[in-house]
Amino acid sequence: MTTTAARTLVVEGREIELDPEGYLVSLDEWSPAVAEALAAEESRTLTPAHWEVLEVLRDFYRRFEMAPAMRPLVKAVKQSLGDEKGSSIYLMRLFPESPAKVTARLAGLPKPTNCL
Numbered sequence: 001m002t003t004t005a006a007r008t009l010v011v012e013g014r015e016i017e018l019d020p021e022g023y024l025v026s027l028d029e030w031s032p033a034v035a036e037a038l039a040a041e042e043s044r045t046l047t048p049a050h051w052e053v054l055e056v057l058r059d060f061y062r063r064f065e066m067a068p069a070m071r072p073l074v075k076a077v078k079q080s081l082g083d084e085k086g087s088s089i090y091l092m093r094l095f096p097e098s099p100a101k102v103t104a105r106l107a108g109l110p111k112p113t114n115c116l
Contacts, residue, residue, distance in 0.1 A: 011037045023105050030108025038106050046106070049085075050094055056080045057107045067104040067112045 006020040011034050017025035022038065024030055035054065039046045046054075060068055060076045068076060070088065078086020091099035100112045 009034070009037055009041070021105075021111060023111055024108050027108055027110070034108060035106045042102075050106075052081060053077060053085075053091065053094060053103055054107045057103050057109065061107070061109050067107075067109040068100065069112045070100045073100050073103065073112075 007018050008015040009018055010016070011031070014029075016029045016034055016037075019025055022041075024034070036046060039050075044050075056077050057067065057073065059080070060072070070091075074086055074088050074091065077091065080086075084090070088099070091103075095102040104110065104112055
């Protein structure tokens, strides 16, 4: 599947191509600086709590080659970070719009398949 860039984001002097929904066209372009730039576009500041969820998500993708929808995301966070953080309420506080979609975009991963 060939995806053409809808727009670009300049990060550290490099042009990063994004699809129409703001996901990276090339997953290899991701870096923490790209995540910060994507978050800044949404007026979001990534805290250590955000970063630990993004790291869980990137690990999930390395293992399963897919970005998780909400239920698997909650389960992965719970397994990695414990019961207190492994809840949809916790994730909704960090990423109020749609935790699965927002975390995938910020982590440089494709849109989860079961997310509208």
